[in-house]
Amino acid sequence: xxxxxxxxxxxxxxxxxxxxxxxxxxxxxxxxxxxxxxxxxxxxxxxxxxxxxxxxxxxxxxxxxxxxxxxxxxxxxxxxxxxxxxxxxxxxxxxxxxxxxxxxxxxxxxxxxxxxxxxxxxxxxxxxxxxxxxxxxxxxxxxxxxxxxxxxxxxxxxxxxxxxxxxxxxxxxxxxxxxxxxxxxxxxxxxxxxxxxxxxxxxxxxxxxxxxxxxxxxxxxxxxxxxxxxxxxxxxxxxxxxxxxxxxxxxxxxxxxxxxxxxxxxxxxxxxxxxxxxxxxxxxxxxxxxxxxxxxxxxxxxxxxxxxxxxxxxxxxxxxxxxxxxxxxxxxxxxxxxxxxxxxxxxxxxxxxxxxxxxxxxxxxxxxxxx
Amino acid sequence: xxxxxxxxxxxxxxxxxxxxxxxxxxxxxxxxxxxxxxxxxxxxxxxxxxxxxxxxxxxxxxxxxxxxxxxxxxxxxxxxxxxxxxxxxxxxxxxxxxxxxxxxxxxxxxxxxxxxxxxxxxxxxxxxxxxxxxxxxxxxxxxxxxxxxxxxxxxxxxxxxxxxxxxxxxxxxxxxxxxxxxxxxxxxxxxxxxxxxxxxxxxxxxxxxxxxxxxxxxxxxxxxxxxxxxxxxxxxxxxxxxxxxxxxxxxxxxxxxxxxxxxxxxxxxxxxxxxxxxxxxxxxxxxxxxxxxxxxxxxxxxxxxxxxxxxxxxxxxxxxxxxxxxxxxxxxxxxxxxxxxxxxxxxxxxxxxxxxxxxxxxxxxxxxxxxxxxxxxxxxxxxxxxxxxxxxxxxxxxxxxxxxxxxxxxxxxxxxxxxxxxxxxxxxxxxxxxxxxxxxxxxxxxxxxxxxxxxxxxxxxxxxxxxxxxxxxxxxxxxxxxxxxxxxxxxxxxxxxxxxxxxxxxxxxxxx
Numbered sequence: 001x002x003x004x005x006x007x008x009x010x011x012x013x014x015x016x017x018x019x020x021x022x023x024x025x026x027x028x029x030x031x032x033x034x035x036x037x038x039x040x041x042x043x044x045x046x047x048x049x050x051x052x053x054x055x056x057x058x059x060x061x062x063x064x065x066x067x068x069x070x071x072x073x074x075x076x077x078x079x080x081x082x083x084x085x086x087x088x089x090x091x092x093x094x095x096x097x098x099x100x101x102x103x104x105x106x107x108x109x110x111x112x113x114x115x116x117x118x119x120x121x122x123x124x125x126x127x128x129x130x131x132x133x134x135x136x137x138x139x140x141x142x143x144x145x146x147x148x149x150x151x152x153x154x155x156x157x158x159x160x161x162x163x164x165x166x167x168x169x170x171x172x173x174x175x176x177x178x179x180x181x182x183x184x185x186x187x188x189x190x191x192x193x194x195x196x197x198x199x200x201x202x203x204x205x206x207x208x209x210x211x212x213x214x215x216x217x218x219x220x221x222x223x224x225x226x227x228x229x230x231x232x233x234x235x236x237x238x239x240x241x242x243x244x245x246x247x248x249x250x251x252x253x254x255x256x257x258x259x260x261x262x263x264x265x266x267x268x269x270x271x272x273x274x275x276x277x278x279x280x281x282x283x284x285x286x287x288x289x290x291x292x293x294x295x296x297x298x299x300x301x302x303x304x305x306x307x308x309x310x311x312x313x314x315x316x317x318x319x320x321x322x323x324x325x326x327x328x329x330x331x332x333x334x335x336x337x338x339x340x341x342x343x344x345x346x347x348x349x350x351x352x353x354x355x356x357x358x359x360x361x362x363x364x365x366x367x368x369x370x371x
Numbered sequence: 372x373x374x375x376x377x378x379x380x381x382x383x384x385x386x387x388x389x390x391x392x393x394x395x396x397x398x399x400x401x402x403x404x405x406x407x408x409x410x411x412x413x414x415x416x417x418x419x420x421x422x423x424x425x426x427x428x429x430x431x432x433x434x435x436x437x438x439x440x441x442x443x444x445x446x447x448x449x450x451x452x453x454x455x456x457x458x459x460x461x462x463x464x465x466x467x468x469x470x471x472x473x474x475x476x477x478x479x480x481x482x483x484x485x486x487x488x489x490x491x492x493x494x495x496x497x498x499x500x501x502x503x504x505x506x507x508x509x510x511x512x513x514x515x516x517x518x519x520x521x522x523x524x525x526x527x528x529x530x531x532x533x534x535x536x537x538x539x540x541x542x543x544x545x546x547x548x549x550x551x552x553x554x555x556x557x558x559x560x561x562x563x564x565x566x567x568x569x570x571x572x573x574x575x576x577x578x579x580x581x582x583x584x585x586x587x588x589x590x591x592x593x594x595x596x597x598x599x600x601x602x603x604x605x606x607x608x609x610x611x612x613x614x615x616x617x618x619x620x621x622x623x624x625x626x627x628x629x630x631x632x633x634x635x636x637x638x639x640x641x642x643x644x645x646x647x648x649x650x651x652x653x654x655x656x657x658x659x660x661x662x663x664x665x666x667x668x669x670x671x672x673x674x675x676x677x678x679x680x681x682x683x684x685x686x687x688x689x690x691x692x693x694x695x696x697x698x699x700x701x702x703x704x705x706x707x708x709x710x711x712x713x714x715x716x717x718x719x720x721x722x723x724x725x726x727x728x729x730x731x732x733x734x735x736x737x738x739x740x741x742x743x744x745x746x747x748x749x750x751x752x753x754x755x756x757x758x759x760x761x762x763x764x765x766x767x768x769x770x771x772x773x774x775x776x777x778x779x780x781x782x783x784x785x786x787x788x789x790x791x792x793x794x795x796x797x798x799x800x801x802x803x804x805x806x807x808x809x810x811x812x813x814x815x816x817x818x819x820x821x822x823x824x825x826x827x828x829x830x831x832x833x834x835x836x837x838x839x840x841x842x843x844x845x846x847x848x849x850x851x852x853x854x855x856x857x858x859x860x861x862x863x864x865x866x867x868x869x870x871x872x873x874x875x876x877x878x879x880x881x882x883x
Contacts, residue, residue, distance in 0.1 A: 065637065091637040097667055102660025105626025106633060109644070112615060113565060113631040133657075136620045137627070145608045145616035146599035147849040182850050205852045233855065280855040 047217040049191045050080045053198035054118060056226045058088055061116065064202055067094040067103055068120030068157075077122050078158055078217050104130035104155070108137045111151045116202060124159030124211065125171030138207045139182030154201045156210035160251055160301055161349050163215065167337035170345075172302035177209055178279050178311060185278035186232050187211040187249040191221030193276065196230035204232060211278070213251045235282035237289075241271030243363050245289040247312060248299040249275040252350060256299050259355035267366035268359055278308050286312075287320055294325040295362050299350055304332040326362050331355060478693075487697045489768055490721060491711035495796055497804025506734075507559075507723045509716055511811050517558050517715055518806055519820060521550040521799045524574045526824040527583065528773075531590065534832055535604075535777045540590045542604045546571045548713075548772030551798035552677050554578055555718030556767070560645060560673075560726060565631050566614045567624035567646040570605055571677065575647075579612040583827050587835035599849070600841045621652040625661035625674070629762075632670035632729075636760055643671045643729045651682025653696045665762035666704040671729040673722065674705070674764045677712065679771035684784040700764035712767030713798035716805075725763040732758075769798070840880045843869060 044052075058064045065088075066081055072095040075082035085093040096103040100121060107117040121127040127134070134155065142150050161170045174185055184206050188194035194212070201208040238253065239260060248256045253274050263270055271289055275281065290296055296316055298309040309330040316328055334348045461468045478484055492503035509517070528545035535543040546553055553574025560566075566575055573586070585596075589607050592600035598608055598616065608616025618624060628646035635642045652658060653676055665672050676696040680687050693699065700707030706728060710721045727734035770793040774781045781790070806812035847854060847862040854862070866883065869876045876882060 091633070094633070094668070097660075097663055099656075099660040099663070101657055102626045102629075102664055105623055105657060105660070106630035106664060109567070109624075109627030109630025110634045111630070112627065113634040113644075115630075115634045115637075117630075132620060133623060133626070137618050137623055141616060141618065142851075143849045144598065144602045144606070144618070146597045146601060148597055148608055148610050149616055150852070184851070280857045283856055 041222050043220040043222055044191065045217065046188075046191045046194050046212075046219045046221070047079045047082075049195040049221075049223045050198055050212065051082055051084070052223065053195040053202070054081060055084060055087070057199055057202040058084070058092065060226075061202075063114060064116045064118065065092045065094065065110070066118045066120065067096055067107060067110075069096055069098055069103075069122050071095060071120050076120065078212075078214075080120070080217075100126050100129035101133055104133040105137070107153050107155075108133055108141070108151055111153045111207075112141065112149045116152045116154075118154045118156060118202065121155065121157035123169055123171075123214070124157045124173045125168055127155065127157065127173060128171070128176070130155075131176070134177070134183065134207075134209070135180045139180040142206075143182055150205050151207045152205045153207045154198070154204075154210055155207065156198070156201075156212060158212045158214035158217070160211075160213040160215065161333070161338055161345065164340055164342055164345060165214070165338075166340045170338035172307075172333070173209075174211055174278050175302040175307045178308060182207065183279070184208045184232060185211065186276060187213075187278055188276075189213075189216070189236075189250050189253045189274055191219060192223055193230060193236065193274075195223045196228045197232060197276065199226075199229045200232045203229065208232065211250060215251055230276075233277045233280060233282055235276050235285040236274040237285065238272040238274050239270070241269040242293060243269045244271065244295040244297055244359055245286075245293045246270050246272045246297045246299055246355070246359075247275055247286065247289075247309075248272065249278060249308070250301060252299045252301050255350060255352050256355055259352040259359070262352070262356050263359055266356075266360075268363060270359055275308070275312075281312060281315060283315070283319070286316070287323075290316060290320045291323045294323055296324065296326075297329045297331065297355070297358050297362060299331045299355055301333055301349055303335050304330060305335050307332050329358050329362060331358055480692075484694060484698060486694050487707065487709045487766075489709045489711050490717050491714050492717045492720065493714045493801065493805050495713075495801060497801050497808060499805075505716065505720060507720045509719060511809075513558065514806060515811060517554050517719070518799075518802055518812065520574070520578050521554045521715065521802065522817070522820055523824045524550050524553065524577050525799050526821055527577070527586070527828055528573070530825060530828040530832075531586070532773070532777065534590075539832065539836070540592075540604055542777055543590065544571060544605055544776035545773040546574055548770045548793060548798065549677055549679055549767075550574060551715035551802065552675075552712040552718055552767040552769055555715040556645070556647075556675055556722045556765075559719045559722030561642065563613050564642055564726070565628075565644045567628040567631070567644065568614065568617055569621065569624065569648050569652060569677075570617055570619075571649070571679075572647045573605065573607065576607055576609065576612060576614055579614065581607065581609060581612060581614075583831035584834060585609075587828075587831040588838065591832075591835045591838075592840060593835055593838040594841045595835075595838050596841075599845055622648055622655035622657040622661075624648070625652075625655075625657050626664065628672050628674075629661050629665045629668070629670050632665065632672035632760075632762075633668055636669070636671055641730060643673055643726055645673045645675060647675045647677060649682060650676065650678040650680070650687050650690055650696065651685060653699075654690055662699065662703045662705060662762070662764070669759050669761045671731070671760040672762045673725045673729055674700075674762060675722070676764070676766040677769065678766050679712075679769050681771050681775070681781070681785075683775045683779060684781070686785075695766055695768075697764065697766035700766075705762045705764045707764040707766070709766045709768065712769030713796060713801060715798065715802050718765075718767055721765050721767075725765055728758070729760060729763050731760040770796070772797070840877075842881045842883055843876060844883045 054066060066084065070077055071081045072085040072090055072093045081093055104119055107119040110117050121130070138151050138153060159171060159173055174187065177183060177185060186197055186201060186208055188197050188210070198210060201210050238257065246256050256272055260270055260272060271293055273285060273289055298312055300307055300309045302308055304310070309332050313328040313330055331350045331354055333350065336348055338348055339345055459469060461470060476482060492500050492505050494500050525547065528547060531543050532545055534540065549571060553572055557575040557578035562579055566572070568575065588596040589598060590604040598606070602616065606617040606619070608614060615624065615627065625646050625648055628644040631644035635644065648658065662674070664670070678687065678695055682690055687695070695709070697707050697709040708721050708725070710717050712718060724734045772790065772794055803812060803817065844862060844866060846865070847858045850858060869882055
């Protein structure tokens, strides 16, 4: 599996404020190592970073192509392929008719014939229609062919709970896909890791399901250059700490870091780890953290039942039971379809106050550092 | 804010209307929809984006306005400049549609579309159909090669079926009744054309050179089989022979084939992809997606439907109500041919022509096209033809003489008279009669071929049975390109368990 440098996020992420919401600051550096800031580097948005990744990889390797609805002339519903058809032509940035199972199958066939397709689902939830091709073919054909055929595909798209998009547009497919043998699941969260991870995913020979989040496309941050390619199987230590290990991914990283602001003021020192690789888990980083803090809180956006947290909790219990002082806490979305109404939607997903509350319960009281 | 183009359109329209009277009022709702009223004709006209240029707008607009003024019409709103009763066509983003003033349904049981006829060059008694169009005649050498392959296929199928019944392996299915479809189509392709099969196309592999040993290895799932024993029997795969590993879910291979064809088209490789599927599989959503995509993309893929009349126990008349699968092709924009699937020469000709058509090359014109196997010329665009690459649909009509598989007993849903009648139309026997009539084959050669094949199949099965199964530790390889830690851990656990309890592992399965 392709491995390069571990990517550390640059300091000072800022999330673009949605209407009616305060802008969140994604966490103080704390004690983590800071990447030397390059004064001239400008900040770009996550959709631009993803677009850069696709552009650079398409330029580097002529077998890389993109297919999906409205990716070509329209430039993608979230602009991740904006203008690329002008550079690479209508065939390499292919607009498809509306049939997720159809173009997913097309991607499988093209991949087995030597291309490296990036298949975009306009919304991850629509890829439920493509589940048959993803599970029965994309994930399986390398194995069932005895390694004779490979499927180097990237399946990407926005998922997660957005802003009042209704239940069908707020699916979290990582829970549904995680059982499929043969696929890797990667969730990006920052501008920098989104570009570096997508580049790695495109270069990988395995089928990668690449989870973006619908509310993170306008997050701003720095990116690496065209040689910065992340390791797909490595988790990111967002903040080193000693009190408790908080495992999270995707947009929940920002929710956790908002909670961390409050927790630090209250005298806590949590360690925050962004899982990045949802399948397989980076057990090396995870177990190192658990052995240090002996307490685990998992903060995820997928549902409680059968979610990523359910799998991670089981693995931690099995392999690190004697390193735990407390049962593994899971903060997940409610097991309900995501309502449209703003308040109901907010009540179904994890809020930062719940993270604060969970840390307080797990770690016990603290004397506040300062007033 | 109006674009430059729409300003030019507006100016042109104003000028046209000016010929009828003074333009009173011009207001712009959006960049491309504006209202104009003029004093002679009290009409407000809204314009929608349309593919034809302003010059044509002007023409039809004038005609429309003439009509309006002669009729003394009040407010008229037109959806598109040429949608008036004096014009003959409706312009919409999907294209240009003629009008009719008659309310008449088309299709359905009262007014069905005409049934597409079946192309045939050798009749059921093995005689040439007089005046048959055979653009690609088959030489004696090719005919004998095709016949011996069909006969070997038939014998191989019978013997492997019997072997399963004896418990030598778990599953088999034959292509009895469809030997001509298998071999005729395989012979018409180039050996590098990528084949996406359903599961009843072992004849294509046999034609391309898959040996009886290789078949037997896969059926027994032994260590020599490149699939490493992971798939059930008949799920062959061979990159060397351009035959994709079979995947059980029906019709999922159809979009795959379109993807492969798209790859060829994008890289300008002069190759087609070929996908086989049955009458039942064509009901799957993936079939519709594949047809539609291939047509829209102009992908060089040959769709070969083996309509053998049954999908396990579902007869074709309960699978669809239209004119089979061929009837769907034209409505997708795909050139289509229905073929007698029991006539190997007709199937061969159809596939050779289809291949040329898929590549956008001349076809069907008395031998102008290059012969199969030479790879042909570039994709489309030559001076002789204005066709680009695109899909072709062939529906090969035949009959599934055998049971669906060794898990099926078709006497439960069809009569023995029906099966007997179809066995009499065995395509192998039909072609043999044709060859014998020409003096190219005889009884003695037939007996020798069948005898030799039987011996070879038995030898292959015996040899395959001697080969051990793949190592237990290979269970965990090839899930990914390299083994991730969680699978390493699972493998270590599994092997450790087996070492402590050796009786759970069969004797012909090595551990490592």
